[in-house]
Amino acid sequence: xxxIFYLLAVVTLAGALxxxxxxxxxxxxxxxxxxxxxxALLFLQLDAQFVGFAQILVxxxxxxILVVFAILLTRGSDLPKHGVFxxxxxxxxxxxxxxxxxxxxxxxASTHGIxxxxxxxxxxxHDIGIALVGRYVLPLEILALLLTAATIGAVIVxxxxxxxxx
Amino acid sequence: xxxxxxxxxxxxxxxxxxxIFLRNWLVGFLPAAVQxxxxxxxDVIAIVCVFPGLFALTTVFERKGLGRIQNRLGPNRVGxxxxxxxxxxxxxxxxxxxxxxxxxxxxxxFLAPLVLVVTVFMGFAVLPMGRNMVLVDMDSGLLFFFxxxxxxxxxxxxxxxxxxxKYSLLGAMRAVAQMISYEVVLLxxxxxxxxxxxxxxxxxxxxxxxxYSGVFPHWYIFTPWGLAGFLMYAIAxxxxxxxxxxxxxxxxxxLVAGYHTxxxxxxxxxxxxxxxxxxxxxxxxGTTLFLGGxxxxxxxxxxxxxxxxxxxxxxxxIFVFIWMRGTLPRLRQDQLMNFAWKxxxxxxxxxxxxxxxxxxxxxGWQRWVVCSVILVAAYALMGTISLRGRHIGRRSYRYAE
Numbered sequence: 001x002x003x004i005f006y007l008l009a010v011v012t013l014a015g016a017l018x019x020x021x022x023x024x025x026x027x028x029x030x031x032x033x034x035x036x037x038x039x040a041l042l043f044l045q046l047d048a049q050f051v052g053f054a055q056i057l058v059x060x061x062x063x064x065i066l067v068v069f070a071i072l073l074t075r076g077s078d079l080p081k082h083g084v085f086x087x088x089x090x091x092x093x094x095x096x097x098x099x100x101x102x103x104x105x106x107x108x109a110s111t112h113g114i115x116x117x118x119x120x121x122x123x124x125x126h127d128i129g130i131a132l133v134g135r136y137v138l139p140l141e142i143l144a145l146l147l148t149a150a151t152i153g154a155v156i157v158x159x160x161x162x163x164x165x166x
Numbered sequence: 167x168x169x170x171x172x173x174x175x176x177x178x179x180x181x182x183x184x185x186i187f188l189r190n191w192l193v194g195f196l197p198a199a200v201q202x203x204x205x206x207x208x209d210v211i212a213i214v215c216v217f218p219g220l221f222a223l224t225t226v227f228e229r230k231g232l233g234r235i236q237n238r239l240g241p242n243r244v245g246x247x248x249x250x251x252x253x254x255x256x257x258x259x260x261x262x263x264x265x266x267x268x269x270x271x272x273x274x275x276f277l278a279p280l281v282l283v284v285t286v287f288m289g290f291a292v293l294p295m296g297r298n299m300v301l302v303d304m305d306s307g308l309l310f311f312f313x314x315x316x317x318x319x320x321x322x323x324x325x326x327x328x329x330x331x332k333y334s335l336l337g338a339m340r341a342v343a344q345m346i347s348y349e350v351v352l353l354x355x356x357x358x359x360x361x362x363x364x365x366x367x368x369x370x371x372x373x374x375x376x377x378y379s380g381v382f383p384h385w386y387i388f389t390p391w392g393l394a395g396f397l398m399y400a401i402a403x404x405x406x407x408x409x410x411x412x413x414x415x416x417x418x419x420x421l422v423a424g425y426h427t428x429x430x431x432x433x434x435x436x437x438x439x440x441x442x443x444x445x446x447x448x449x450x451x452g453t454t455l456f457l458g459g460x461x462x463x464x465x466x467x468x469x470x471x472x473x474x475x476x477x478x479x480x481x482x483x484i485f486v487f488i489w490m491r492g493t494l495p496r497l498r499q500d501q502l503m504n505f506a507w508k509x510x511x512x513x514x515x516x517x518x519x520x521x522x523x524x525x526x527x528x529x530g531w532q533r534w535v536v537c538s539v540i541l542v543a544a545y546a547l548m549g550t551i552s553l554r555g556r557h558i559g560r561r562s563y564r565y566a567e
Contacts, residue, residue, distance in 0.1 A: 026327060056317060
């Protein structure tokens with residue numbers, strides 16, 4: 001574990017903690033962007049260039065902006081009256097601990113199954129492209145269908161509002 | 167990868183690599199352990215000095231150019247022909263009071279120009295500015311560039327929202343909507359180049375264009391799909407950098423100054439710097455993708471250094487940006503968005519098909535004819551359909567009496 005990993009982990013965790021602890025919603029949205037950036041840098045530290053840059057392009061460039069627009073167009077910037085913690089926080093803590101336990105077990109158990117490899121597997125854009133149209137072509141086509149459905153849904157939602165006004 | 171260079175004579179080869187030699191000579195004074203790090207630091211210093219210097223030159227260029235287009239002189243007091251005007255502007259912006267509105271969100275207000283300038287500077291790291299003159303030769307260099315462009319949008323929003331000013335917020339929302347729409351166009355028009363070059367690495371794309379059949383170069387702009395792609399890239403680049411005719415977000419006649427209304431002094435200068443650097447960086451990418459990067463326009467002109475061609479092409483693109491600003495009227499927000507989603511985006515997708523057709527038809531004159539016919543016919547068809555039902559009369563002029 002190199003020092004850079006620890007630094008990036010601290011940045012990601014700080015961003016994630018700030019997201020749930022800050023009062024002002026837009027500050028929380030910007031803090032989650034910092035967490036996304038930390039994740040992207042972790043991917044880059046593992047030499048997964050394509051995934052790292054795609055994380056920046058998609059999460060910071062699109063998802064964060066979507067979150068921010070959603071906040072602005074709905075609730076506005078009024079601060080929560082009762083503080084940021086809900087009354088059922090004990091149940092939330094239990095569920096989060098259970099999810100963490102399952103994920104931790106899955107990660108630790110998987111290291112026994114992988115054979116010892118000395119060299120890092122290559123994950124260049126070329127390899128990802130060949131895998132996408134070769135072995136994983138069915139998930140690619142299903143994703144395309146899903147995206148088309150989402151686009152058509154967005155157009156219908158926008159058109160419906162215009163129809164209502166008339 | 168190091169590109170070998172057979173020059174007509176060794177003088178032009180040395181002139182071509184003069185900055186590399188200079189850097190290696192300077193780094194040679196340091197102990198061997200720190201030499202790689204020192205080389206990178208020197209490269210970064212070079213980029214941070216050269217591009218803001220070009221920015222200063224461009225501000226004078228723009229004001230004089232716009233002035234001449236509008237039948238007036240432009241700045242002509244400071245220095246010969248007004249060339250020292252940027253120094254006066256710099257001193258002015260440094261000495262102005264830094265006003266932050268009382269109800270503004272101070273931290274986000276402070277961070278917005280920083281995020282903008284940092285992400286725009288990062289984009290320069292992957293541009294090949296000459297033979298062997300790229301800061302980081304990444305395998306996914308193009309993807310890195312677009313990732314930095316996407317992060318720029320967030321800073322625009324941060325600036326507009328944190329100012330607690332309805333004009334700023336409106337300007338920021340319009341800017342972000344425009345930038346997202348045209349980013350799709352930008353990406354798709356670059357995908358055509360990636361399809362033909364077979365690589366996301368920018369030096370590899372330039373190397374693929376650095377070939378000559380006889381005298382003429384293999385730049386992608388000289389192919390039908392390349393010309394269409396370049397035109398759409400240019401439109402998207404103008405919209406991404408919020409330049410006229412897409413500058414409604416900072417519409418000076420409507421929104422005061424859009425998302426940078428509440429910024430004064432040096433923070434405003436940083437926004438200005440960020441906008442112009444984004445223009446340079448996106449022109450640099452357009453040059454690399456379509457205009458052959460640092461390669462010379464004719465094979466007998468290769469004795470002129472490669473960095474001269476790169477910066478010459480970038481400055482020509484800046485000149486076209488300034489020309490468009492002085493000539494074209496501003497587009498309304500809904501016209502802008504309609505144009506992106508209903509015209510340019512379908513045309514970009516058609517361009518991808520035509521690029522694939524170009525690749526699979528193999529060499530010969532047939533592919534030129536087929537690709538050109540498809541693109542021109544589609545353009546004419548879409549234009550006819552959009553203009554149907556609109557009565558455009560004869561142009562009439564009204565002169566001042």
